[in-house]
Amino acid sequence: MAEGILRSLGGSDLALSPLGLGCWQFSKGRGLVGKFWPVLEDSVIRDITRISWEGGINWFDTAEAYGGGQSEEMLADALSALGDAGKGAHVATKWWPAMRTAGNIGKTIDERLRRLKGWTIDLYQVHQPYSFSSASSEMNAMAKLVEQGKIRHVGVSNFSAAKMVEADKTLRRHGLRLISNQVKYSLLDRRIERNGIMQTAKELGVAIIAYSPLEQGILSGKFHSNPELVKQISGPRKWSSGFKPDALKRTQPLITRLSELAGKYGASPSQISLNWLIHAHGETVFAIPGASKPHHATENVNAMRFALEEEEIRELAELADHSKR
Template sequence: MATSSTIVHNVYLPADAIPTAETRIKLADRILISPLVLGTWAWGDTRIWNWTPESDPKAKDAFDISISKGINTFDTAEGYGNGESERCIARYKENHPAATDIVIATKFFPTPFKLFYPSSLISALRESLARLKVECVDLYQIHGPIHLRSIEVIGDALAEAVKLGLTKTVGVSNYSTAEMIRMYDCLQKHGIQLASNQVEYSLIRRLPETSGHIAECHKRGVAVLGYCPLGMGGLTGKYSRANPPPGNRKCSRINMDELEPLLETMRSIATKRNVSVSSIALNYVICKGVIPLGGAKDGNQAEQNAECLGWRLTNEEITELENHPINRQPTFFESIWQHG
């Protein structure tokens, strides 16, 4: 909900704007999201993020602190923890005095065996709504371009979800520029604006920027949401040559010797600005016209992430960071899953 102090920008934060707790980005002319989104991939996930019953109150702290810092948007998916991430959000927002106005984005996992549309998508969306304990979600996204049916069939199903009042806006994830344009064109025929494309974007994966994908999205009024802006922990300053990340993370496949010069630069800027290393990574993404999805498993991580608000990297600082490019080759799975 916008107030008299809310500063609204369309699709992305312009180059002369400072991201603050009062800043909101308008998507598809319908929803207002914070310039930093809380990503909840880790909530309920036992395979990669080692979720346990003891993790639950810590994640609740991350939820509460994020709201207190002006972050109103939470990104989840039916596939996160087999739906547990969605259930976490439902639990955490119960009886929270400020949680009535939060924005919830979730995703449909379009496995190849799902062939019947719009029924497959609509039934999955209704199940997500039940887990989230809401009647309508703010943003419903296709999780990845792995569906066997055409983009137009999927787009028609998304349009049906909007017409049924089950979601306010619709988006995609991991789509290439060509795929994004096809989805945009399909939805336009229904009079619906494609709200967003969610892609991996960070200091260690700049492909959406260097390929021109971000510019093509913005040209059409499509916001770009950046997942893994912290490199799955690799850009938080927590890990080093002496303390490498655990094995199931993307950042664990990066040579820490190669990453160390970038981390040293990030630490230097963070020290000068009296902010966390994580906030340097997140502010960088914001400066590039992308809305970062910063993950947080506990209150401390949420606090560190929120330090990216209230200031903006200078052009000189951005150049310093970009002077340490990382050459990370995609895995076979990533080449199938990530087109954008």
């Protein structure tokens, strides 16, 4: 892995790159959510993983729900293909809670470990807040896995501010802390700044892990410069309201400024957007852009090579606010 800036994930001892690689797209088209992305060849998955690792990304986020464990397997194989050089890579995965109880956490952990083929689960997350059990019950089950040495740290995903507090309070009884909350966050979706999640994360020392950091590609600017590309989008993504002509018109001023800053930093609008995320709130926010082609991985790693100025960070936030009006 290339040397880069690392930061602590929440209150843990995990020193991670500000960007990780989101691995939903490694699902091989399996399962309901796996069909969101095209099926990637094994060689492409290995290339994406290698480019990410060599470029300074040292952690990879997957989940049980991504192809029913297929993403976990593909990630494990790709990391193992790195050989001794990749031994420092960190893996985060998630338990799927829908229609389950907290008791399922302990019953399915060995399947997660089997899918990951010997790779340590550095961060195990509850994928979403809806199940047949309380957040406290889930955290008690997670704490037991830490005590058993089957996982290292506990995180959540899509939890409200109140549920974050509940989860952290329960973990404290076990001498642990909530490390992260993985939520949807980008320049075009800043709800967590208004609903208490960001503020609570800062108060608790919990890291925010931003998924969909490029708003399904809208922040790349390519759909603004060529709206015909919207027709070529496959899967459910094409129905996102952000791709509609009136929405693209509203967000054009933001894209224009992203493009101007891209020229200044020798970057792309996507890289400026990612850089905004990882610098707008100190070291609180991490982001997990995906990559379905090797050049996407190169784009991701280069987004960590510079830092926007504070005035530019404020300006982009204001333009993003105006684009919603």
